[in-house]
Amino acid sequence: MDIDKIRKDFPILSRRVRGKPLVYLDNAATSQKPRAVIEALSNFYENTNANVHRGIHTLSEEATALYEEARKKVARFVHAPSPESVIFTRNTTESINLVAHAWGRKFINPGDEILLTGMEHHSNLVPWQILAQEKGAVLKFVEVRPDGTLNLEDLDRNAGPRTKLIAVTHVSNAIGTINPIRRFAQVAKSLGALLLVDAAQSVPHIPVDMRVLGCDFLAFSAHKMMGPTGVGVLIAHEEMLEKMSPFLGGGDMIREVWLEKATWNELPYKFEAGTPNFAGVAAFGAALDYLQGLGMDNVRAHEQELIGYALKSLLQIEGITIYGPMDSAQRSGVVSFNLGTIHPHDLGTVLDEDGIAVRAGHHCCQPLMRRLGINGTTRASVYVYNTKEEIDKFAKSLDRARTLFGVCAPSPTDRPAKPSAKKEGR
Ligand code: PLP
Numbered sequence: 453m454d455i456d457k458i459r460k461d462f463p464i465l466s467r468r469v470r471g472k473p474l475v476y477l478d479n480a481a482t483s484q485k486p487r488a489v490i491e492a493l494s495n496f497y498e499n500t501n502a503n504v505h506r507g508i509h510t511l512s513e514e515a516t517a518l519y520e521e522a523r524k525k526v527a528r529f530v531h532a533p534s535p536e537s538v539i540f541t542r543n544t545t546e547s548i549n550l551v552a553h554a555w556g557r558k559f560i561n562p563g564d565e566i567l568l569t570g571m572e573h574h575s576n577l578v579p580w581q582i583l584a585q586e587k588g589a590v591l592k593f594v595e596v597r598p599d600g601t602l603n604l605e606d607l608d609r610n611a612g613p614r615t616k617l618i619a620v621t622h623v624s625n626a627i628g629t630i631n632p633i634r635r636f637a638q639v640a641k642s643l644g645a646l647l648l649v650d651a652a653q654s655v656p657h658i659p660v661d662m663r664v665l666g667c668d669f670l671a672f673s674a675h676k677m678m679g680p681t682g683v684g685v686l687i688a689h690e691e692m693l694e695k696m697s698p699f700l701g702g703g704d705m706i707r708e709v710w711l712e713k714a715t716w717n718e719l720p721y722k723f724e725a726g727t728p729n730f731a732g733v734a735a736f737g738a739a740l741d742y743l744q745g746l747g748m749d750n751v752r753a754h755e756q757e758l759i760g761y762a763l764k765s766l767l768q769i770e771g772i773t774i775y776g777p778m779d780s781a782q783r784s785g786v787v788s789f790n791l792g793t794i795h796p797h798d799l800g801t802v803l804d805e806d807g808i809a810v811r812a813g814h815h816c817c818q819p820l821m822r823r824l825g826i827n828g829t830t831r832a833s834v835y836v837y838n839t840k841e842e843i844d845k846f847a848k849s850l851d852r853a854r855t856l857f858g859v860c861a862p863s864p865t866d867r868p869a870k871p872s873a874k875k876e877g878r
Contacts, residue, residue, distance in 0.1 A: 453750050459837050461486040461742075472807030475842045480625050480653060480786055480833035481811050482675045485739070489678055492738035496731045504730045505704060505721070519730045522737035523720070529740050530651075530670065531661045532687045539686045539693075539723045540733055544652040545575040547671035547686035548619075550723065551648060552579035554696040555669075556617075562588035565614040567607075567645075569631075570596040570823050571624045574816045576650040580619060590614075596823050600627045600776035607639055615645045622654035622665075626815040626831065627776030627824075628759070628786030630658070637666030646692075652676060657755055657784050657835075659748040668692060679739035680732040686723070693719050700725035751836045755785035758834045758843060762787050765847045771859035772850075775824055785834040788815070791850060792859030796830040802853040803830075808846055 459465050462484045467474050476484060496518070502511035504519045520535070527535045541547045556579075560566070566580050570593050584591050592615075594606040611618065618640045623630050633649055640647040648669040654660055655670075656677035662670055669692075674683035688696075698705055698716055702725040707715040716722045743751065760780035766772055771792035777783050791799055796812035803810050813828045814821045821828055832846060 453746065453754060453836070455754070455837065455839055458746070459839075461488070462837055463487060463490070465837060469807040469809070470805055475806075475808040475838075475845055477832040477834060477838065477842070477846060478809045478811050479835040479838075480676070480815075480831065482681070483656065483678050483835055484837065485678055485680070486742050488742050489680065489735050489738045493680055493731060493735040496734045500734070501731065503727060515730055515734070518734040518737060519728070522733045522740070525737050525740040525744075526685055526687075529744065530655060530687065531663050532670075533662070533689050536719045537687050537690050537693065539688075539720045540728050541684035541686055541723075542682055542729070543675070543684035544650060544671045544673045545684070547669075547684050548576055548648070548650065549579045550686055550699045551669050551671075551688075552583045554699045554723070555646075555692070556580075556583040556587070558695075558697050560584075560587045560589050560616055563614060564589045564616045565592050565612065566590070567592045567594065567611055567615050567618045569594040569602055569620050571600075571602070571626065571629065571817065571820045572619070572621055573625055573650065573652070574818070576619055576621060576648075577819070580617075589616075594620075596820060598824075599778075600624070600629050600824075601782070602629070602631055604632070604635060607636065611639050611643055611645070613643065615640075615643050617646050617648060619648040619650070621650040621652075622660070623651075623657070623784045623786075624776065624817075624820075625653045625786070626817040626820055626829070627788045628783040628833075629776050630654070630782055630784055633665045633667065640668075641666065653784060653786075656743075658752045662687065674732065674736040674739065677739060678742055679736035680729075682729045683732040683736050690719055693723065698725070699723055702726045704728075746836060754836055755834055756780050758838055758840065759783060759785050759787060761840055762832065762834070762843045762846070765843060766850070769847065769850055769854060771854065775826075775829060785838075786831060787833075788829040788831040790826060790829055791854060792857070794853060794857045794859065796828045798857065799830045799850070799853055802856060803846070803849050806845065806849040806852070808849055810846075 500514050502515045504516040523538045524535045526538045592610040595603050597603050646668040649667040651672040655672040670687040675681040705725040774789045800812035811831045
């Protein structure tokens with residue numbers, strides 16, 4: 453891959469921040485967009501804009517064709533069972549909430565168990581807490597080991613005949629661990645339980661084949677994979693979607709409506725109530741084309757090389773603690789760390805002065821932070837357009853911060869969380 457050529461496709465990468473060339477290392481929060489996606493969005497509004505599925509006029513037909521073509525592209529991208537098994541939502545959070553409502557409320561009973569892990573993003577934890585409270589179900593957990601991998605003995609110990617659902621993140625947004633989903637799928641299958649995979653951090657960065665994963669539900673967000681904001685995906689087998697209750701009620705999701713009752717539309721429309729983000733979905737189609745053109749194997753290989761390089765150079769910095777597996781084969785393009793007693797927000801501020809964008813805080817993973825005995829971390833996350841030179845600038849800026857603050861030995865837990873007005877997470 454010619455990274456310099458790829459970088460030219462992303463207009464934002466040529467801007468400067470605080471007088472320095474932007475080094476964007478906050479890709480786990482949201483990715484940057486290639487010109488092809490930006491143009492697809494503006495082309496849609498300039499030439500095609502009309503509501504989908506409703507009109508008999510040319511614009512509406514063209515808009516519907518783009519919308520449905522994107523659905524087929526999603527299905528091909530992750531080898532979904534069929535285009536009809538692909539539901540467009542707003543984001544990963546909504547996709548998971550859809551399952552909690554439409555499947556959970558119908559099929560979870562008092563005493564049933566939902567097995568999660570200690571490294572879930574809040575969006576794959578809180579919906580299950582709400583459901584469990586409502587239904588009298590029990591949440592169980594696979595805990596995280598000090599090295600940032602999951603303790604698979606917990607999986608064997610805590611999965612049992614009452615387990616109805618296992619919900620696990622494919623890749624940790626906070627520390628980058630790539631989890632062994634096949635192993636979870638085998639356990640779920642042996643128990644007749646369902647498996648939901650939060651793929652928000654995997655589908656954008658590593659090749660994902662739903663058939664190989666063996667999961668029942670797959671959720672991810674377009675904005676983390678070069679697509680626009682406001683588009684998410686939920687994929688499930690059609691037989692499962694048929695059995696589930698609707699999530700939201702309204703236009704498009706119905707077949708026939710009377711004053712007192714209604715019947716539901718066919719799949720996938722049963723789960724797409726109201727006007728969808730059709731312009732965003734059309735542009736998401738362009739993002740999928742772009743990633744397909746690069747090849748997800750190539751994307752992963754580049755990121756693995758970069759993160760291996762980053763781990764090596766960061767380990768040279770005195771006082772640094774890096775979280776998550778140290779083997780780049782087990783880690784996505786995320787490196788999460790603390791530098792001595794420097795608060796992650798302070799570190800983020802110094803990096804920003806050097807034009808470097810990272811994230812600082814608990815990354816919407818408070819239980820994981822507690823487990824690691826910290827309040828938060830600084831997180832750098834790469835994508836296919838990042839370079840080794842940028843990693844060098846990042847390491848140099850960390851060194852500057854170290855000199856500025858003077859790093860001493862105590863761990864960050866010795867320092868209480870700094871009250872902050874900044875919103876943390878993603
Ligand atoms: N799951 C993981 C692993 C994530 O990293 C994120 C976002 O950072 C989400 C879920 C939620 O994604 P969204 O905010 O797009 O709903």
